[in-house]
Amino acid sequence: MSVGDYDPYTGQRLTGHEWNGIKELNTPVPKVVWFFLGVTALFAFVYWVLMPAWPLGVTYTKGLLGLDEREIVREKVVEAARQRTWTQRIAQEDYAAIQADAELMQKVRQAGRTLFGDNCAVCHGTSGKGGPGYPNLADKAWLWGGTPEAVAETIRVGINSDHPQTRTSQMLAFGRDQMLDRTAVLNVVAYVQSLSNPALANGPEKDAITAGKAVFEANCVSCHGPDGKGSTEVGAPDLTDGFWIYGGDRQSIFDTVWGGRQGYMPAWEKRLSDVDRKILTLYVLDLGGK
Numbered sequence: 226m227s228v229g230d231y232d233p234y235t236g237q238r239l240t241g242h243e244w245n246g247i248k249e250l251n252t253p254v255p256k257v258v259w260f261f262l263g264v265t266a267l268f269a270f271v272y273w274v275l276m277p278a279w280p281l282g283v284t285y286t287k288g289l290l291g292l293d294e295r296e297i298v299r300e301k302v303v304e305a306a307r308q309r310t311w312t313q314r315i316a317q318e319d320y321a322a323i324q325a326d327a328e329l330m331q332k333v334r335q336a337g338r339t340l341f342g343d344n345c346a347v348c349h350g351t352s353g354k355g356g357p358g359y360p361n362l363a364d365k366a367w368l369w370g371g372t373p374e375a376v377a378e379t380i381r382v383g384i385n386s387d388h389p390q391t392r393t394s395q396m397l398a399f400g401r402d403q404m405l406d407r408t409a410v411l412n413v414v415a416y417v418q419s420l421s422n423p424a425l426a427n428g429p430e431k432d433a434i435t436a437g438k439a440v441f442e443a444n445c446v447s448c449h450g451p452d453g454k455g456s457t458e459v460g461a462p463d464l465t466d467g468f469w470i471y472g473g474d475r476q477s478i479f480d481t482v483w484g485g486r487q488g489y490m491p492a493w494e495k496r497l498s499d500v501d502r503k504i505l506t507l508y509v510l511d512l513g514g515k
C-alpha cells in the first residue's frame with residue numbers, strides 16, 4: 226500500500242501508516258482549529274502593537290497605548306498617601322476647621338455614609354431620620370445636645386449601654402409603678418399634647434389640660450423643665466416641638482408616661498476607632514444641613 230490509497234469504507238485518503246493491519250486515515254485538520262489559530266495569531270499581533278512587548282537591547286517596544294505598570298503603581302501610591310493625609314487631618318484638626326473645609330467634608334460624607342450604613346442605619350435608618358423608638362438625627366432636636374463634643378460623647382459611651390460612663394436615659398413608668406393614677410396620667414397626656422399644639426388649650430379638654438399642668442409641675446419639670454423644653458443633662462426630650470421619638474399621638478404619649486421609656490444605644494468606643502467616630506460625628510451633624 227502506498228500514499229494516496231483510499232480507505233474503501235470511509236472514502237478517506239490513507240496516510241500510508243499501518244500497524245498490524247490497522248491503517249491510519251488522513252483526515253484534514255478541523256476548520257475550527259484553523260479558525261482559533263488564526264484568531265490567536267491576530268490577537269498576538271494586535272497585542273504587540275498596542276502593549277509593551279519586545280525587548281530591544283536597553284529598551285523595549287512601548288506599544289501604542291503606552292501602558293506602564295510602574296506608572297500605575299506610582300499613581301496608586303500617591304492616591305494612598307492622599308487618603309492617609311485626609312484621615313490624619315480629621316484626627317488632628319478641630320471640628321470647626323473641618324466643617325469649614327468643603328473638600329474635606331466631601332470625604333467625610335463619603336466615608337460617613339458607609340460607616341453609618343454599616344453601624345447605625347439598622348436603628349436610625351439609612352438617611353438618619355429614625356423611626357418609632359429611634360430618634361431622628363437629621364432634625365435640630367437633640368436629646369443630649371447638638372454640639373460636636375456632645376454628639377461625639379453620645380457615640381463614644383452610648384445610652385443605657387454597658388459602657389462605665391454611659392449616658393443614662395430614664396423616663397419613669399409613672400402609671401405602672403403607681404406614682405400616678407390613670408386619671409392623672411390621662412390629664413398629663415392631654416397637657417403634654419397641648420405643649421406642641423397650644424390651640425388644644427381652649428378646646429373641649431380645657432379642664433383635663435389644666436389638671437394635667439398641675440401633675441406636670443409636680444412630677445415632670447425636674448427633667449423636662451418648667452416649660453417642657455427638656456434637658457440635655459438627663460436626655461429628656463423637648464415636649465414643645467413637633468419631634469417625637471415614640472410618637473406624638475395620644476396613645477403613644479400615654480404608653481410613654483404609663484410604662485416609661487429607656488432608649489438603648491450601644492457604646493462605640495471599643496467598636497470604632499477615634500477617627501471613625503469623629504467622621505460619624507461630623508456626618509451626623511451634617512445630616513440636617515446647615
Ligand code: HEC
Binds near residue numbers: 346359460493
Ligand atoms: C441598637 C440601636 C442603635 C444603634 C445601632 C445606634 N443607635 Fe444611636 N440611638 C439609639 C437610640 C434608641 C437613641 C435614643 C436613646 C434615648 O432615647 O435617649 C440613640 C441616640 C443617638 C444619638 C443622640 C441623639 C440626640 O438627640 O441627642 C446620636 C448622636 C446617635 N444615636 C448616633 C448614632 C450613631 C452615629 C450610630 C452608629 C455608630 C448609632 N447611633 C447607632 C439607638 C441606636
Ligand code: HEC
Binds near residue numbers: 394397446
Ligand atoms: C427622671 C427624669 C424624667 C422625668 C421625671 C420625666 N421624664 Fe419624660 N422623659 C425622660 C427621658 C430621659 C425621656 C427620653 C426617654 C428615652 O428616649 O429613652 C423622656 C421621654 C418622655 C416622652 C417621650 C417624648 C418623645 O419624643 O416621644 C414623654 C411624652 C415624656 N417623657 C413625658 C413625661 C411626663 C408627662 C412626665 C411627668 C409625668 C415625665 N416625662 C417625667 C425623663 C423624665
